[in-house]
């Protein structure tokens with residue numbers, strides 16, 4: 476269990492934040508998804524089950540993932556140590572522009588949440604040593620902890636993307652995975668800390684937004700959290716469903732770019748995080764993105780008969796620029812949809 480200092484909790488409890496986020500307090504529906512699709516990566520059925528989950532929900536849970544527990548716990552404890560530092564120390568690594576420490580403000584367009592976080596470039600050499608030395612006591616130790624974790628998670632993401640291609644009967648098995656394995660891949664790593672929010676106990680039936688609803692713009696997101704609940708996904712009918720936490724598994728989100736590459740067959744899942752009144756949540760997410768110059772378009776081999784592309788042509792650079800100029804809850808793909816011919 477992660478225990479954070481009273482101080483780090485107080486840092487988030489400013490009155491202006493409470494006023495601001497009360498306005499966006501969400502009514503909680505305690506429903507838990509009876510079964511999040513569960514994929515055993517060692518099972519021969521994995522590829523079909525992954526395709527089914529991506530078509531129906533855009534979200535699933537993975538076991539037998541092969542990521543050593545030691546890599547996960549080392550990074551979680553480094554992160555816990557960092558978030559327990561005084562705010563003045565953490566702010567030496569701020570603002571997240573785009574990489575660094577962020578507190579309550581998410582992105583550049585006015586979104587706020589009951590969260591503090593670290594955003595890192597997965598090419599670690601692009602993050603300054605100064606930043607890494609604030610994050611960890613020993614930058615060298617931290618660098619290797621982050622490297623070990625990211626490379627193991629990237630390999631797992633690659634295996635999943637190859638199973639997706641096989642399940643979709645695409646000849647080129649690495650059609651998706653080569654994009655995140657590319658040296659130029661524009662991938663991001665994020666650690667979120669949601670301190671407990673005791674004030675919400677008084678607000679019966681309400682919850683504070685930790686991270687507002689959104690879809691992830693990249694190809695694939697690989698999320699691991701501690702055992703504190705909070706993550707919710709939106710179903711096709713608009714209902715929000717709580718995802719039971721599982722610290723030994725990973726959760727996979729289909730991102731907007733994969734929705735486009737499959738011409739809408741896979742769904743980019745809308746999700747959000749609500750804060751817990753008693754326990755802090757730590758999540759670590761790898762966002763696998765393509766190189767900036769990559770053209771994102773439906774794969775011709777997936778287009779059946781007269782099927783037309785639902786999207787205009789764009790590069791990841793163009794999509795990312797547009798996404799980073801949008802608010803969290805905006806539908807970012809709508810600007811890239813083709814108007815259907817009548």
Ligand SMILES: C=C1C[C@]23C[C@@]1(O)CC[C@H]2[C@@]12CC[C@H](O)[C@@](C)(C(=O)O1)[C@H]2[C@@H]3C(=O)O
Pocket residue numbers: 581582583584586594663665689690691692693762798799800801802803
């Ligand atoms: C409000 C925003 C935060 C975000 C950039 C954006 O303008 C819209 C997309 C957001 C998101 C969601 C998934 C990831 O957490 C993230 C790093 C990303 O690539 O897109 C965040 C961006 C962010 O926190 O800067």
Ligand SMILES: O=C(O)CCC(=O)C(=O)O
Pocket residue numbers: 665667686691698700706746747748758760
């Ligand atoms: O922190 C979480 O559990 C999810 C956060 C998230 O969706 C994101 O950072 O994009």
Ligand SMILES: [Fe+2]
Pocket residue numbers: 689690691696746
């Ligand atoms: Fe997300």
